[in-house]
Amino acid sequence: MNHLFTNTGSSSFTEFLGAYAPNLLPTRERALAAPVGDQIPHATTIVAVTCAGGVVMAGDRRATSGNIISQRDIEKVFRTDDHSCMGIAGTASMGLEVARLFRVELEHYEKTEGRSLSTEGKAQRLATMIRGNLGMAMQGLAVVPLFAAYDENAGKGRIFSYDVGGGPYEQHDHHSIGSGSIFARGSLKKLYRPESTPRDAVLACLHALYDAADDDSATGGPDVTRKIWPVVAVITEDGFRRLPDEEVAELVQSMLEGRMTDPEGPTAPLR
Amino acid sequence: MSMPFGYASPEQIMRDRAEYARKGIARGRSVVVMQYADGILFVAPNPSKALHKISEIYDRIGFAAVGRYNEFESLRLAGIRYADINGYTFNRNDVTGRGLANLYAQQLGMIFTESIKSLEVEIVVAEVGETPNDDQIYRLTFDGSVFDEQGMAVIGGQSDAVAGRLKERYRDGLPLPRALDAALAALTEPGGERPPSTQLEVAVLDRSREHRKFLRLTGARLERLLAEAAAAAEQEAEEAPESPESGEEGTAPAGDRTPPTAPEGDIDTGSPE
Numbered sequence: 401m402n403h404l405f406t407n408t409g410s411s412s413f414t415e416f417l418g419a420y421a422p423n424l425l426p427t428r429e430r431a432l433a434a435p436v437g438d439q440i441p442h443a444t445t446i447v448a449v450t451c452a453g454g455v456v457m458a459g460d461r462r463a464t465s466g467n468i469i470s471q472r473d474i475e476k477v478f479r480t481d482d483h484s485c486m487g488i489a490g491t492a493s494m495g496l497e498v499a500r501l502f503r504v505e506l507e508h509y510e511k512t513e514g515r516s517l518s519t520e521g522k523a524q525r526l527a528t529m530i531r532g533n534l535g536m537a538m539q540g541l542a543v544v545p546l547f548a549a550y551d552e553n554a555g556k557g558r559i560f561s562y563d564v565g566g567g568p569y570e571q572h573d574h575h576s577i578g579s580g581s582i583f584a585r586g587s588l589k590k591l592y593r594p595e596s597t598p599r600d601a602v603l604a605c606l607h608a609l610y611d612a613a614d615d616d617s618a619t620g621g622p623d624v625t626r627k628i629w630p631v632v633a634v635i636t637e638d639g640f641r642r643l644p645d646e647e648v649a650e651l652v653q654s655m656l657e658g659r660m661t662d663p664e665g666p667t668a669p670l671r
Numbered sequence: 672m673s674m675p676f677g678y679a680s681p682e683q684i685m686r687d688r689a690e691y692a693r694k695g696i697a698r699g700r701s702v703v704v705m706q707y708a709d710g711i712l713f714v715a716p717n718p719s720k721a722l723h724k725i726s727e728i729y730d731r732i733g734f735a736a737v738g739r740y741n742e743f744e745s746l747r748l749a750g751i752r753y754a755d756i757n758g759y760t761f762n763r764n765d766v767t768g769r770g771l772a773n774l775y776a777q778q779l780g781m782i783f784t785e786s787i788k789s790l791e792v793e794i795v796v797a798e799v800g801e802t803p804n805d806d807q808i809y810r811l812t813f814d815g816s817v818f819d820e821q822g823m824a825v826i827g828g829q830s831d832a833v834a835g836r837l838k839e840r841y842r843d844g845l846p847l848p849r850a851l852d853a854a855l856a857a858l859t860e861p862g863g864e865r866p867p868s869t870q871l872e873v874a875v876l877d878r879s880r881e882h883r884k885f886l887r888l889t890g891a892r893l894e895r896l897l898a899e900a901a902a903a904a905e906q907e908a909e910e911a912p913e914s915p916e917s918g919e920e921g922t923a924p925a926g927d928r929t930p931p932t933a934p935e936g937d938i939d940t941g942s943p944e
Contacts, residue, residue: 405749405778413755420752424760479882504759507883511727511751 413508414501414529426497426533440541441470443495445580445612445619446477446487448548448559449592450573451601454636455548455557458605459487460580460613461628462620472623477631481506482639484522484549489578494536494543498529505529519551523560523568531566538564546577550635557635574604580612580619587611590668598634599651602643606630606655607665622652688789692813695791699737701827702795703837703857704820706806707850710799710877710884714854717872725874727885729754729766731799733876737827738792738813746775746794768798772809772817780815789813793826799876799884803844825857833857847875848899849907855900868893 410416417424441463448457459476462469477487478499486502488495505525510516517525526547533543547560547568559575560568574592576584587608593600606622609630613621622629629648634641659665679687702715702724713735715724724743726734728750736743753774758766775794783789790813798807810818810826818824823841825834837857845853851873859865873888873896880886888896 405745413759416752417756417759421756421760424756500759504755508751508755512748514721514723514726 411509411512412525413505414525416508417501426494426501426529439465441465441474441492442490442618443474443476443488443492443578445576445578445584445609445616446489446546447576447581447584447588447605447608447612448487448546448571448574449588449601449604449608450557450559451598452595453556454550454598454634455559456598456601456605456632456634457485457487457546457548458602458609458630458632460609460620460630461623462618463492464618467617469620472620472626473628475631477633477642478503479633479640479642480522480547481510481516483516483552483635484519484547485633485635485640486526486548487546487577488543489546489581490543491541494533494541495545498533498543498545502526502529516552518553519549519558522549523547523570526560527562527566527568530562530564534565544577546575548633548635550637550639552637555637576608576612578612578619580609580616583615584608584612587665591666598636602632602634602648603651603655605632606648606651610655610659611665622656624656685784688783689814692783692789692791696738696793696813696826697828699827701825701830701833701858702735702737703823703825703833703854704733704735704795704797704808705823705837705841705850705854706803706808706843707875708803708844708846709879710875711797711806711808712847712850712854713797713872713874713876714851714858715872716858716866716870718870723872725872725887727874727883728771728796729758730763730883730885731876732766732768732771733797733799733874733885734794735797735826736792736794738790742790743792743794746778746790746792749778750775750796768796768807768809772796772811775811776815776817778815779811779813783814793830795820795824795826797824797876799878801878832860836861846903848896848903851896852900852904852907856904868897 443463444460446459448455457477461473463471463474474492477485479485480503486499488499506517506522526545542564544562544564549558551558559571561571561575561577562568574588576588588604591604591607610621613619629645629652632643632648634643700716704711704713713725713733717724722740724736726747728734732754734747734750750771753771754766779790792813794811796809800806808820808824810820810824823837825837837853840853840856855865873893875886875888876884877886878884
C-alpha cells in the first residue's frame with residue numbers, strides 16, 4: 401500500500417486501478433474458446449425520457465439466457481451519482497461490473513478534486529470503459545449502457561447512448577436500448593410530450609416498456625402476481641430518486657386498467 | 672577526504688523531530704470533530720474556499736486535518752484510494768474507519784522514524800455508524816499514535832484549550848445547532864468574536880442520509896444553521912442563567928489568552944491523557 405502515498409497519478413479511479421490492480425478491471429481477456437452468448441444471462445430493455453427539469457429512466461426486470469428466463473427481478477438501472485444514472489443492456493454480469501466501476505469512478509473524481517465531473521466528462525468516461533470491452537463484445541459478451549443525467553450547468557436532463565465500441569452519442573428527448581428497444585422507441589415516439597411533468601414522463605416510460613414486452617420475448621412486462629414492477633429513476637435538480645415500489649405499482653395499475661379496454665395503449669392523434 | 676560528522680543519539684533525534692512537528696502543527700488553527708444526535712460534526716475555521724481541511728473519504732468516513740497542507744492532502748488522497756479500492760474489491764460495507772486509521776498510523780509512524788523530517792500533521796478519521804454507539808472517532812498524531820476518542824476530538828494549535836472549552840459544553844446526543852454552537856464556542860477564544868460563515872468550513876456525517884453520509888454545509892444552509900446555533904445558545908443561556916460558561920463571557924483563566932506555543936513535553940507514547 402505504500403506507493404499509494406507517493407504515486408500522485410490522476411483523478412481517474414479506472415486509471416489508478418489499471419496500474420495498481422489491473423486484475424480487478426472488468427475483464428479484458430483476449431480470447432474465449434467459443435462464443436458463449438446464449439448461455440449467460442442478458443439484460444434487456446431500458447428507456448429514458450427527458451421531462452421538465454430533468455430526466456426519467458426505467459428498465460424492465462427480466463434477464464434471459466437464450467430462451468430461458470434466468471431472473472425475473474434483476475435490477476438494470478443504477479444510481480451512479482447524485483445527478484446521474486445508467487441502465488445496462490447486454491451481458492448482465494459485465495454490465496453490473498461496469499456500473500459498479502463507473503460509480504466508483506465518478507465518486508473518486510468528486511472526492512479527490514472536490515467537484516463533480518461535468519456531464520460530458522461523465523459520458524466520456526463511460527465511453528472509454530465500454531470501448532475497453534470491445535474484444536469481449538466481439539466474442540458475444542457485449543454490454544451497452546444508456547446514461548442519463550441532470551446537467552446542472554444546462555439546467556436540463558440529458559441522455560447519452562453507446563455502442564460496443566464506445567460513444568457517447570447524445571440523444572434528444574428520448575431513447576431506448578436493448579432487445580425490446582425498437583418497440584419501445586416506436587412507442588415513445590408517439591407518447592413523448594416535450595416538457596411534460598416527471599410523472600407523465602414516468603407513465604410514458606411504463607407504456608413503452610409494456611409495448612416492448614408485448615412484442616419482444618426477452619423483455620418482461622409488469623408481473624402483477626409477484627408484484628415485480630419496473631425500476632424507475634427520476635433525476636431532477638434535487639438529485640437522483642428511485643421511485644418506491646408503491647408509487648410505481650400505482651402507476652402500473654392505472655396503465656393496466658387503461659389497457660384492459662384498450663390493449664394497444666393510448667393512441668396518438670392522427671391530425 | 673572524509674568529513675567528520677557528529678553523533679546524535681536516537682533519543683535526541685526523535686525528540687528533535689517531535690519538537691519540530693509540534694511547532695509546525697501549533698502554528699495552525701484547531702479543528703473540532705464531535706458527535707451530535709444524527710452523526711458526526713466537523714468544524715474548522717478556514718478562510719479558504721478551495722483548500723479544504725475536512726473531506727469525505729468514503730460512504731461513512733470523513734477526514735479532518737491540520738498542519739502542512741501538502742502533507743495532509745497526500746494523506747487524504749491516499750485514504751480515498753485505499754477506501755475506493757477496498758470498496759470496489761470487496762463490498763462498500765467492508766471499508767472501515769479502523770482500517771483507514773491503521774493505514775495512516777503505519778505511514779505516519781514509518782515517516783516519523785525513517786525520514787529526516789516527520790510530517791507536520793495531525794488528523795482525525797471519523798466513521799458514522801447505524802447508531803451513536805457505533806460511531807468512531809480516531810485521532811492520529813505525527814508519530815503514528817492512534818487515539819480512539821470518545822464523543823469528540825480536537826486537533827491543531829491550541830487543542831488543549833479548545834478541548835477544555837468543548838468538554839464544558841459537550842453532551843451526548845446534542846441536536847445539530849447546539850453541537851455547532853458548542854464547537855464554535857470552543858473554537859472562539861474567551862471574549863473573542865465568532866468567525867463569520869465565510870471563514871468557516873463545516874461538514875457532517877449524517878447517518879440519516881442515503882448512500883453517502885458526508886455533507887458539506889455551505890452558503891445559505893450554513894447561514895441558517897448558524898442562526899439556529901445562535902438561537903440555541905440564547906435559549907441555553909436562558910435555561911441556565913447562573914451557568915458561567917454560556918456565551919462569550921470570557922470567564923476562562925487568563926492563561927488561555929496567551930498566544931499558542933508549541934506544547935511542552937516528551938514525545939507521544941500513544942497513551943491517552
